[in-house]
Amino acid sequence: SGVNVENAAYPQGWCAEASAIAAMVSSGETEIYELAVMAESDEICTPCGGCRQKIREFASEDLKIFCFGPDGLKATYTLGELLPYSFGPEHLS
Incomplete structure (x- = not known):
């Protein structure tokens, strides 16, 4: 599990997904x-664009993402729906 860590210098904050x-x-x-x-x-x-790519490094496009309020x-999405045409680790070989 992870938590969102906000920072006044926005690029320095951490999203819960990255944590x-x-x-x-x-x-x-x-x-x-x-x-x-x-x-x-x-x-x-849903996860931000940067986190979608971070998630993709450790998951397939079929990963289910459950969004709770x-x-x-x-809502429920697959990673492929949120990050179509993604570049994953398999593209590095």
Whole structure:
């Protein structure tokens, strides 16, 4: 799991997804199987573009991303829907 860390110098903040990925990697894990995004907003909240690419480094385009709000599950997407035509680790070989 991870948390959002806001900073007055916006590029220096950490999204919850990046925090969770860092914790995952430091514990020896190398793959994301499912991902849940929780937000206090009533609007659907999805990972930002930078986090979508970070997630792609550790997951396939079929990864399910569950988006939750205060009242529960609001939407479910695949990573491929949120990041079409992505560039992943398999493109580096």
